[in-house]
Amino acid sequence: MYDYLIVGAGLFGSVFAYEAKRRGKTCLVIDKRNHIGGNVYNEEIAGINVHKYGAHIFHTNNKKIWDYVNSFVEFNRYTNAPIANYNGELYNLPFNMNTFNKLWGIITPEQAKQKIEEQRKAAGITDPKNLEEQAISLVGTDIYEKLIKGYTEKQWGRSAKDLPAFIIKRLPVRFTYDNNYFNDKYQGIPIGGYNVMIEKMLEGVEVRTDVDFFEERESFEKLANKIVYTGMIDQYFDYQHGILDYRSLQFETKVLDIDNYQGNAVVNYTDKETPYTRIIEHKHFEFGTQDKTVITEEYPTEWQQGDEPYYPINDDKNNETYKKYKALADNESNVIFGGRLATYKYYDMHQVIGSALTTVEKELGDLG
Structure with missing residues (x-):
C-alpha cells in the first residue's frame, strides 16, 4: 500500500510527490504518456531542448515560488519579447x-x-x-x-x-519602449530544460509511465490510501454530466540546416490567412549556438475526445457543467483534485506550483 497514488506526472503531481516524500509519505506516480513532466516536457532534438507541448516560459512575482523552482535547477535570464508578424509587417509585443x-x-x-x-x-x-x-x-x-x-x-x-x-481584459498595453511581455519580477527558463527540474522532484519516488489509470482503475484504487488526481475531471466521473470542452493544439516540428531561422524564440502570426498562430524557435530560449535550429509551428484545433486538452473553454455552458463535477469532487473524501484539467482552469506554471504547495500544506502540514 502507498500513502498516495498520484495520477499524472506533470507539475502538480510532481510537486505533490516531492513534498509528500519529504514528509515521509510513500507515493506511486503514474502517467499515460511515455515520459514525466506533462506539458512542460522537453525533447532533445539536434542538441536543442524542444518544448514538445508548446512554449513554456516561467514567470512569477512570488519570490517563494521562484526560490522553490531554483532549488531544483538554476534558471537563465531569458526574457519573453515576442514579435507579431502581420502579412510581413513586424511589430513588438x-x-x-x-x-x-x-x-x-x-x-x-x-x-x-x-x-x-x-x-x-x-x-x-x-x-x-x-x-x-x-x-x-x-x-x-x-x-x-x-x-x-x-x-x-x-x-x-x-x-x-x-x-x-x-x-x-488584462491585455498588456505600455507607453514605454519596453518589449518584455511579462510584468513579473522573476522570469527565465531552466538551464538544461524543464526535465531537469521534474527529475529532481521525482527523485526517489516510484514512477510508472505508459500507464492509463482508467484501464486498470479498480486495481489502482486499491493500491493507495488516497488518490491525487490531475486528469480531466469529467473523465474521472465517467462524463455523467456531459463532456467539458477544450481547445487543442497540433505541432509541426522541423529541424533546419541553418543556425538561426527567425532571430527570436516566439513569433506570432496575427493575420487570418496563415494557418498557424505562432512559430517557436527553441534554441533562443537557452541562447543556443548550435549549427542547426529547430522550429515548431503551432496550429490550434477543435478538441475531440482522445485529443490532448490544452485550453478550457470557460464559457457559461462549460462553467455550469464544471460546477456539477466540482460538487461531486467535493464529496470524494479520499481523492484530491488538482491542476488545470482537474479544476478546469487555465494555469500558468507558477500558479500550478503554488496550488500544489497549498494543497500539500492543507493535506500534510507546513514543513517550513
Missing part, C-alpha cells in the same frame, strides 16, 4: 511605444494615448459585450484589426464577436 511608432509613426506616449482615444471614441463602445468590443475599447481599431483579431479567432476557432470579453 506587448503593445508598447515600439509598436505604436511602427504602426502610426508617433514618437511620444501622449501621441499614442491620443491616437488610441480617438479610435475608442470613433468606435462608440461604452459597455463591451464581447472580445472584439473589449479589445477595441482598450487599444483602438488599428491594433485590434492587425494584431488581435486574426490571432484570437485562430486560437479559439470562433469569431471574436462570439468570445467573452473577459478573455482579453
Whole structure:
C-alpha cells in the first residue's frame, strides 16, 4: 500500500510527490504518456531542448515560488519579447511605444494615448459585450484589426464577436519602449530544460509511465490510501454530466540546416490567412549556438475526445457543467483534485506550483 497514488506526472503531481516524500509519505506516480513532466516536457532534438507541448516560459512575482523552482535547477535570464508578424509587417509585443511608432509613426506616449482615444471614441463602445468590443475599447481599431483579431479567432476557432470579453481584459498595453511581455519580477527558463527540474522532484519516488489509470482503475484504487488526481475531471466521473470542452493544439516540428531561422524564440502570426498562430524557435530560449535550429509551428484545433486538452473553454455552458463535477469532487473524501484539467482552469506554471504547495500544506502540514 502507498500513502498516495498520484495520477499524472506533470507539475502538480510532481510537486505533490516531492513534498509528500519529504514528509515521509510513500507515493506511486503514474502517467499515460511515455515520459514525466506533462506539458512542460522537453525533447532533445539536434542538441536543442524542444518544448514538445508548446512554449513554456516561467514567470512569477512570488519570490517563494521562484526560490522553490531554483532549488531544483538554476534558471537563465531569458526574457519573453515576442514579435507579431502581420502579412510581413513586424511589430513588438506587448503593445508598447515600439509598436505604436511602427504602426502610426508617433514618437511620444501622449501621441499614442491620443491616437488610441480617438479610435475608442470613433468606435462608440461604452459597455463591451464581447472580445472584439473589449479589445477595441482598450487599444483602438488599428491594433485590434492587425494584431488581435486574426490571432484570437485562430486560437479559439470562433469569431471574436462570439468570445467573452473577459478573455482579453488584462491585455498588456505600455507607453514605454519596453518589449518584455511579462510584468513579473522573476522570469527565465531552466538551464538544461524543464526535465531537469521534474527529475529532481521525482527523485526517489516510484514512477510508472505508459500507464492509463482508467484501464486498470479498480486495481489502482486499491493500491493507495488516497488518490491525487490531475486528469480531466469529467473523465474521472465517467462524463455523467456531459463532456467539458477544450481547445487543442497540433505541432509541426522541423529541424533546419541553418543556425538561426527567425532571430527570436516566439513569433506570432496575427493575420487570418496563415494557418498557424505562432512559430517557436527553441534554441533562443537557452541562447543556443548550435549549427542547426529547430522550429515548431503551432496550429490550434477543435478538441475531440482522445485529443490532448490544452485550453478550457470557460464559457457559461462549460462553467455550469464544471460546477456539477466540482460538487461531486467535493464529496470524494479520499481523492484530491488538482491542476488545470482537474479544476478546469487555465494555469500558468507558477500558479500550478503554488496550488500544489497549498494543497500539500492543507493535506500534510507546513514543513517550513
